[in-house]
Amino acid sequence: MIQAFITSLKSGAGNNLKFVGLSNYKRLLTDETFKKAVFNTLIYLVVQVPIMILLALFISVLLNDKNLKGKGFFRTAIFLPCITSLVAYSVIFKSLFANDGLMNKLFMNIHLISSPINWMTSPFWAKITIIIAITWRWTGYNMIFYLAGLQNIDPSIYEAAEIDGASATKQFFNITLPLLKPIILFTTITSTSGTLQLFDEVMNITGGGPGNASTTISQYIYNLSFKYTPNFGYAAAVSYTIVAMIVILSLIQFKVAGDNK
Template identity: 70%
Template structure:
């Protein structure tokens, strides 16, 4: 009897813990994993409306020869390769500047740089669309500075439209990543920098030999979250360029939207395209963990 009571007392805290998290676990399964499983099954079907039939790997064969998909993938990859490194380096640089104890009005600068991250995606996209319009503020400023002779077509030129998108998402998300770096920098013992200064290390040497290695977990975290966000890029494209001109700025997420709601609805093929984002996120996350040397 005593042994039974001891076992019951040992198991009770474990079951009590599971009772507390059971509702959350159930909600996560219902609203995350179950839809993911259904989307995977849907990717093997095709049809419109309620007439959806099992077609096996037909959607995946179609994906391999779909020129619009490969254009969207190329555009998304370009945003990822160019914008994510620029944004992370810029966020690190700004956070180091704002972490200086001698800097005045640090609170104001931190708030001002972080504010874009809490603005409405639609609102700021529309603002950028007008800023970079043919008669927008950007062109007016460049003309007054005599840097250009005629207004640049930021929205309708294929190359300039991509640059506009990169500028927009960099402006919005740099401050968001800056907060993580600031938090990490404030946890670094100042005595480490003091010892480095005594040894004659320059600020540049301190940054590469002390700051960067100690920010490694945050760099990995922001790289992965930024990669995920860029692969799912939608609002800016939809509101600034609508994927144009001629699909020059279309992303995978916008293509999924078009397949589901703009073209003749084909939810099975849209699910197939959406799972390419899942695969890309998993592969790039693994590569980033490997590159960072993180074994956990």
């Protein structure tokens, strides 16, 4: 990390770098591609992370029901996406959301749409495709943490609540959520960090397109290093913006959660 910061204070191609001070950081302020990448990444963060956290929490509560049959199957099925090959599942998603792909055919058959949606060539729908892909992949991962937390809650607490006449809804908001607070904080921080570093799905599904409509900060770093004329100094400066964003957002999340440790 120290070496990366030193590199961010230099500029030049390959190993032929010279010290330029804070010039790379000043360049960020006028770099429209960087601003677009930051905007796209924050869109993914603001939209996808809450959806994924709530969905994982909801599914974990359902699968923690002691009367549910086939719990092992459902838990495994929902967890499996996060251990699949990134490239393999990205290729499948790209096929599913192609103009003549299964999703368009399905929506047209049930008359939700009258013409195919341009998932890959529309700035709006390209982002939606990425959000669907990463939600599908990582919801099961977060679900496992919530399941572990739920199974460590003493059942006698719920029994006492039932005796006092508390409904299932009141039990969820007054018992389950408060006791899962540390895990919710943990999954929120890790999901935020992961989304700010989002690269694989965008690279393999949309390629950052159309134009730079779905480009993320990490993909822009890759482009600066290997696709455009290599500029490792500026790429390192861009990478440090991710570090700053993760630190700031994590501190905010700790503050909102009321965790002073």
